[in-house]
Amino acid sequence: xxxxxxxxxxxxxxxxxxxxxxxxxxxxxxxxxxxxxxxxxxxxxxxxxxxxxxxxxxxxxxxxxxxxxxxxxxxxxxxxxxxxxxxxxxxxxxxxxxxxxxxxxxxxxxxxxxxxxxxxxxxxxxxxxxxxxxxxxxxxxxxxxxxxxxxxxxxxxxxxxxxxxxxxxxxxxxxxxxxxxx
Amino acid sequence: xxxxxxxxxxxxxxxxxxxxxxxxxxxxxxxxxxxxxxxxxxxxxxxxxxxxxxxxxxxxxxxxxxxxxxxxxxxxxxxxxxxxxxxxxxxxxxxxxxxxxxxxxxxxxxxxxxxxxxxxxxxxxxxxxxxxxxxxxxxxxxxxxxxxxxxxxxxxxxxxxxxxxx
Numbered sequence: 205x206x207x208x209x210x211x212x213x214x215x216x217x218x219x220x221x222x223x224x225x226x227x228x229x230x231x232x233x234x235x236x237x238x239x240x241x242x243x244x245x246x247x248x249x250x251x252x253x254x255x256x257x258x259x260x261x262x263x264x265x266x267x268x269x270x271x272x273x274x275x276x277x278x279x280x281x282x283x284x285x286x287x288x289x290x291x292x293x294x295x296x297x298x299x300x301x302x303x304x305x306x307x308x309x310x311x312x313x314x315x316x317x318x319x320x321x322x323x324x325x326x327x328x329x330x331x332x333x334x335x336x337x338x339x340x341x342x343x344x345x346x347x348x349x350x351x352x353x354x355x356x357x358x359x360x361x362x363x364x365x366x367x368x369x370x371x372x373x374x375x376x377x378x379x380x381x382x383x384x385x386x
Numbered sequence: 387x388x389x390x391x392x393x394x395x396x397x398x399x400x401x402x403x404x405x406x407x408x409x410x411x412x413x414x415x416x417x418x419x420x421x422x423x424x425x426x427x428x429x430x431x432x433x434x435x436x437x438x439x440x441x442x443x444x445x446x447x448x449x450x451x452x453x454x455x456x457x458x459x460x461x462x463x464x465x466x467x468x469x470x471x472x473x474x475x476x477x478x479x480x481x482x483x484x485x486x487x488x489x490x491x492x493x494x495x496x497x498x499x500x501x502x503x504x505x506x507x508x509x510x511x512x513x514x515x516x517x518x519x520x521x522x523x524x525x526x527x528x529x530x531x532x533x534x535x536x537x538x539x540x541x542x543x544x545x546x547x548x549x550x551x552x
Contacts, residue, residue, distance in 0.1 A: 228427065235424040238455045240480075252481050261485040262455070263427075266448035269490075270428045273447060278434045284447055288489040290544075 206281040208313055208384050215307045217317075219271045222300040224259060229297070232263045256345045259295040264321055264376060267303045272382060282384035285314070289378030293323060298341045300324040305380060313384050321376040327358070327369040337366055347371075387550045389520065395552055396515040396522050398469050399476065403524065408508040412460040414453055418500035421445045424452060445498035450490045450530075454541045457506045457528045462545065482551020486523065487544030496536045503533040511542065520549040 226244070233239050238260050241248040249257045268287055276282045295301060302322040309316040326340040327348055342348055348371055352358050357373045418439045425435040425446045435446045463483075465476050477483055498504070511525030526543040 223429075231423070232427045235420070235427050236451050236455055237459075238451075242481075260451075262451040262488065265488055266428050266451060269447035269450075270430065273430075273432075278432045283492070285493050286489065286491045287447075288487070290487045291485055 206276060206384060207386055208310065208315070211307060211310060211315060211384075213307050213310065217271060217275050217305050219267060219274075219303045220300060221267055221303075224295065224297050224299055224301065226257065226297055229257065229259055229263065232260060232266075236260065236262065238262070254294075255347060256296065256341070259297075259299075261291040261376075264291075264295050264301060265289055267301060268305075268319055268321065268378070268380065271303050271305060272380060276382065276384075282313075282382055285381040285383050287319075287378065287380045289319065289321070289376040291376050293373050293375035295321075295323055295375050296325065296342070296347060298326065301375070308379075313386070315382050315384065317380040317382070319376075319378045319380050320374050321378075323371075323373060323375045325371040325373075327371065329363060329366045329368050331366045342371070343369075389549075392520050392549045392552075393515075395469070396520070399467075399522065399524075399552060400513045400515065402467060403476070403510040404513045406510050408461045408465060408510065408526075410461065410464075412453075412456050412506040414456055414504040414506065416445070416498055416500055416502040416504060418443065420452070421449060421498070421500060424449050439500065443500065447490070447492070449498060450539045450541055453504060453506055453530050453539070454488070454490075454528065454543060457508055457530075457541070458526070458543060458545075461506070461508045462526055462543075477547060477551055479551045482548040484546040484548065485543070486546035489542040491540040491542075493540075495538050495540070496532065498532070498538050502538075504530055504538065505532075506530050522547045522552050 230244050233244050242252050243260050246256050272284050305317040305319045308318045325342045328336050328343040329338040331337050352371050357371050360367050360369050422436050437443050507529050509527045511527050513524040515522050524545050528541040530539045
């Protein structure tokens with residue numbers, strides 16, 4: 205049960221989704237009515253200078269509303285009043301999309317959250333000698349830019365098969381307001 | 387397109403769009419399958435959104451994306467203006483259009499249900515130019531009501547248009 209008395213400023217709720225595929229974006233395009241081919245056709249996306257298809261901005265947004273629907277158990281404990289995001293970074297197939305919401309303020313029955321959607325984009329895995337043992341779509345298509353490197357967004361970490369290179373960046377910062385029943 | 391022409395177009399749009407009502411409206415019929423297909427994209431399994439038709443379902447909040455896109459395509463992209471005696475659209479090149487931000491407000495709103503007939507109206511909000519990169523930004527305030535006149539959502543779209551697109 206979600207009650208005002210149980211919530212505190214800085215408390216975080218979070219969701220992680222790693223199933224963004226071309227098939228899912230095609231389904232979203234059909235369901236949403238946003239049939240711009242830069243979201244479903246690599247050749248057209250490349251002609252538009254995008255190196256490959258990008259997810260619809262509102263596709264990612266849907267994970268914010270879903271996070272709060274789940275949190276409120278589909279209206280059982282309260283309602284979603286407002287959601288807002290700035291769309292800053294492209295989200296692509298293969299990305300892990302993390303939606304994180306942190307309570308910034310509680311006023312009466314209203315709870316205010318700062319929200320960040322972060323993407324983790326795997327580039328490749330290298331062995332100890334620096335040989336690529338696995339390359340991901342971002343590595344193949346060159347999604348990572350010099351700017352990403354300059355900004356320190358490209359990182360490495362040890363995984364089972366070697367050293368994983370990946371990019372971590374904020375795709376959409378925003379805010380959410382909910383109202384609880386009690 | 388030369389920078390002078392881009393700036394002239396931006397000035398025209400800022401002067402003629404800010405705060406103005408968008409003529410016309412868009413109508414959307416809501417079917418059960420449309421709501422369920424949308425919810426399933428997000429892996430939603432709660433029967434409130436994807437249950438049997440005869441038991442009654444409502445749209446998940448994310449479904450607001452559907453009527454926002456309709457509003458964008460039908461009202462914003464289709465809008466005609468007269469500049470220097472010639473008819474033009476707001477967007478000259480849709481490939482230059484970016485979705486820069488989105489707000490949904492559901493305060494005092496009712497749920498969307500199968501069988502609803504939604505009506506979408508819009509107003510231009512603030513329109514402004516970023517001088518250093520000549521990207522034109524525009525807020526587009528949308529109001530969505532059902533067949534009974536009840537409000538179902540108030541989206542605000544922030545569109546960004548790169549130089550050459552407006």
